[in-house]
Amino acid sequence: MTFQQPRPPAPDDRPGLAVPALSLRGLAKRFGDKIAVDGLSLDVPAGSFYGIVGPNGAGKTTTLSMATGLLRPEFGTAFVHGVDVWKHPLEAKRLMGILPDGVRLFDRLTGEQLVSYAGLLRGMDKDVVARRVKELLAALDLGPDAGTLVVDYSAGMTKKIALASALIHAPRLLVLDEPFESVDPVSAANIRDILDRYVASGGTVIVSSHVMDLVQRMCDHVAVVAAGRLLAAGTVDEVRAGESLEDRFVQLVGGRNHTEGLEWLRTF
Numbered sequence: 001m002t003f004q005q006p007r008p009p010a011p012d013d014r015p016g017l018a019v020p021a022l023s024l025r026g027l028a029k030r031f032g033d034k035i036a037v038d039g040l041s042l043d044v045p046a047g048s049f050y051g052i053v054g055p056n057g058a059g060k061t062t063t064l065s066m067a068t069g070l071l072r073p074e075f076g077t078a079f080v081h082g083v084d085v086w087k088h089p090l091e092a093k094r095l096m097g098i099l100p101d102g103v104r105l106f107d108r109l110t111g112e113q114l115v116s117y118a119g120l121l122r123g124m125d126k127d128v129v130a131r132r133v134k135e136l137l138a139a140l141d142l143g144p145d146a147g148t149l150v151v152d153y154s155a156g157m158t159k160k161i162a163l164a165s166a167l168i169h170a171p172r173l174l175v176l177d178e179p180f181e182s183v184d185p186v187s188a189a190n191i192r193d194i195l196d197r198y199v200a201s202g203g204t205v206i207v208s209s210h211v212m213d214l215v216q217r218m219c220d221h222v223a224v225v226a227a228g229r230l231l232a233a234g235t236v237d238e239v240r241a242g243e244s245l246e247d248r249f250v251q252l253v254g255g256r257n258h259t260e261g262l263e264w265l266r267t268f
């Protein structure tokens with residue numbers, strides 16, 4: 001594992017360029033002997049729609065968990081709009097909306113209660129929360145299920161209600177781990193519209209995804225991660241270098257298996 005001394009992101013002096021929405025500095029994490037994230041540094045420009053892609057087990061979820069204050073890094077740190085996530089967690093978390101992967105929700109609440117709770121927890125006014133909850137549930141096609149317990153939601157509905165909880169306080173930075181997993185195409189299109197409008201008005205979105213086509217169409221920047229390291233990062237056009245993102249991903253990451261073996265699978 002490599003170690004880098006974390007340095008706060010310097011405000012860029014070039015006109016029009018501000019402090020990045022998210023700066024990762026030398027993030028590293030080991031689980032037993034397994035190095036999940038190996039000294040990863042990355043700057044996500046404010047106002048960008050940033051995709052993070054990588055093969056299974058690449059370290060995406062571990063990186064995003066450390067970036068958002070959910071998992072303490074062994075080395076390194078993260079800055080959200082210049083605020084150190086691990087030194088000033090409350091201040092940093094106020095700026096963020098997070099859709100974590102695989103974290104349990106308070107699923108004995110109804111969808112409406114869960115999103116309201118997320119807003120009230122952020123100290124928001126009760127009437128504002130009620131209004132936003134209604135609008136968010138309608139925008140995410142969850143209106144008719146507002147009174148259903150989250151434990152009884154489908155996987156896609158659960159993803160959408162968790163997304164609503166991340167959006168309720170209108171954060172400056174949204175960090176969404178696999179936001180489209182299990183979500184139907186109509187809802188996915190609605191979510192993309194919401195996120196496009198959010199970015200157009202100056203917000204920053206970071207999404208992790210395995211769907212290259214989606215990332216190529218939706219994001220303006222992308223980072224490719226494998227084995228806990230950053231293989232490439234930049235605008236989508238820079239990273240794909242004239243090829244499809246999917247082809248470029250396979251070239252960068254490797255790991256295509258030859259189809260020898262498994263002959264028994266053709267013996268039925």
Ligand SMILES: Nc1ncnc2c1ncn2[C@@H]1O[C@H](COP(=O)(O)OP(=O)(O)OP(=O)(O)O)[C@@H](O)[C@H]1O
Nearest residue numbers: 031034035036054055056057058059060061062063
């Ligand atoms: N809590 C944990 N305990 C032990 N090992 C872990 C833990 N969390 C992650 N790992 C390991 O760390 C590595 C990175 O996992 P991570 O979940 O960050 O990958 P990922 O890129 O999000 O994968 P996927 O695309 O499959 O969701 C994997 O080898 C995984 O087995």
